[in-house]
Amino acid sequence: MIGLIDEYKKELLEIATFEEKTVQNYTSCLISYFEYAKKDFDIDPIRSQSCHVQKWMETLKPKGLSPSRIQHHRSALRTFFAFLVKMNIIKHNPADTLPLIRRVKSEKNQPISKQVASKLLYSIDQTSWRGKRNFLIISILWALGLRLNELTSLKIGNFEADHAKREKIALLRIRGKNKKQRALFVVDKLYDYMINYLAHPDSPNKKKDPLFPTKNGHISGDRVQRMIKEYAKKAKISERITPHVLRHSFATEMYHQKVPLSAIQAMLGHSSIDESTIYIHVSDQLQKEALEIISITKGEL
Numbered sequence: 001m002i003g004l005i006d007e008y009k010k011e012l013l014e015i016a017t018f019e020e021k022t023v024q025n026y027t028s029c030l031i032s033y034f035e036y037a038k039k040d041f042d043i044d045p046i047r048s049q050s051c052h053v054q055k056w057m058e059t060l061k062p063k064g065l066s067p068s069r070i071q072h073h074r075s076a077l078r079t080f081f082a083f084l085v086k087m088n089i090i091k092h093n094p095a096d097t098l099p100l101i102r103r104v105k106s107e108k109n110q111p112i113s114k115q116v117a118s119k120l121l122y123s124i125d126q127t128s129w130r131g132k133r134n135f136l137i138i139s140i141l142w143a144l145g146l147r148l149n150e151l152t153s154l155k156i157g158n159f160e161a162d163h164a165k166r167e168k169i170a171l172l173r174i175r176g177k178n179k180k181q182r183a184l185f186v187v188d189k190l191y192d193y194m195i196n197y198l199a200h201p202d203s204p205n206k207k208k209d210p211l212f213p214t215k216n217g218h219i220s221g222d223r224v225q226r227m228i229k230e231y232a233k234k235a236k237i238s239e240r241i242t243p244h245v246l247r248h249s250f251a252t253e254m255y256h257q258k259v260p261l262s263a264i265q266a267m268l269g270h271s272s273i274d275e276s277t278i279y280i281h282v283s284d285q286l287q288k289e290a291l292e293i294i295s296i297t298k299g300e301l
Contacts, residue, residue: 001034001045001046004046004084004089005027005030007083007087008027008030008079008080008083009023009027011083012026012079016178017178017179017180018178019177019178019179022178025072025076026072026075026076026079026080027076029072029073029076029077030076030077030080032073033045033053033056033073033076033077036056036059037052037056040055041055046084046089046090047090048081048094049094050094050095050096050097052094053077053081053094053095053098054097054098056073056077057070057073057074057098060073067101070101071101074095074098074101077095077098078093078095078096078098080095081093081094081095081096082095108240108245109242109244109245109248110239110240110245110248111245111248111249111251111252111253112239112241112245112246112249114253116237116239116241117142117246117249119235119237120138120228120231120232120235120237120241121135121138121139121142122235123231123232123234123235124138124231129200129202129203132196132197132200133197133203133212134227134231135193136193136194136197136212137151137212137219137224137227138227138228138231138246139190139193140172140190141243141246141247141250142246142249142250143190143250144172144184144186144190144250144267145246145247145250145251145254145267145268146174146247147176147177147243147247147269148221148224148225148243148244149221150174150175150176150269151212151224151243152212152218152219152220152221152224153175153218154172154174154210154211154212155207155208155209155210155211156198156204156205156206156207156208156209156210156211157207157208158172158173158174158211159171159172159173159186159194159198159211160172160173161194161195161198163185168187168188168191168192169185169186169187169191170185170186170187170191170194171183171184171185171186172184172185172186174269176269177269180269182266182267182269184267221243224243225242225243228241228242228243228246229241247268250268251264251268254267
């Protein structure tokens with residue numbers, strides 16, 4: 001069993017390019033199930049049937065596990081048994097029949113309106129380089145829906161201004177979760193903000209330089225969160241605003257503009273074992289059109 005788990009971990013890390021933390025998470029879920037299967041069913045976990053994994057899943061919620069943690073168990077079982085099928089150890093995946101886990105929306109991440117986002121941005125004094133940097137950081141979080149760590153790790157080379165310079169269309173290449181990469185279109189006002197920021201004499205200019213630098217290198221996630229909190233307080237905004245709230249706001253605005261869900265998922269960089277193919281097959285043109293819709297509706301900032 002230990003050898004199979006090691007091979008499974010290698011598959012996720014080297015082929016599926018999962019992050020080590022995710023693989024460790026899945027492994028702990030599997031070990032918990034293996035112990036349950038041996039103790040309660042007296043079976044070799046590898047020979048599990050659908051009824052066994054279903055019974056296991058039914059025990060998780062009463063234990064107080066969150067929906068996201070229960071989803072981890074589901075994903076771990078599905079990927080592990082799929083691996084066994086691939087290795088010709090078993091014929092059928094007993095976890096294929098497990099239903100999707102409904103995620104409860106957190107009240108903490110309620111999206112803000114366009115008016116509140118504009119109020120936040122207008123509170124930033126752009127007469128200094130630091131102000132221009134901070135304005136662009138918040139603009140990108142809101143207009144492109146990046147994860148906080150995706151934004152803080154950006155380098156100058158991630159921005160491709162010459163993608164369609166005449167039409168003011170650039171690309172921003174993102175490295176997301178599990179090392180998955182995606183490209184987002186930067187258009188309209190956001191394009192202008194980016195170009196103006198990079199043209200400032202204090203801005204970095206080498207491809208390997210952090211896009212948003214501090215004296216210590218890349219700006220930290222904590223610093224971005226504090227910055228947003230300070231600007232919100234300055235603007236007398238009562239709504240809770242964090243980088244993740246801005247990400248939720250981006251997705252909600254896209255949905256309201258009737259952008260296809262598959263395009264929203266692709267631009268957010270969401271993926272799962274079950275639905276990753278949906279995200280992969282969104283065309284560049286569809287992504288560009290979706291971002292243009294959002295850019296138009298936001299108007300002048």
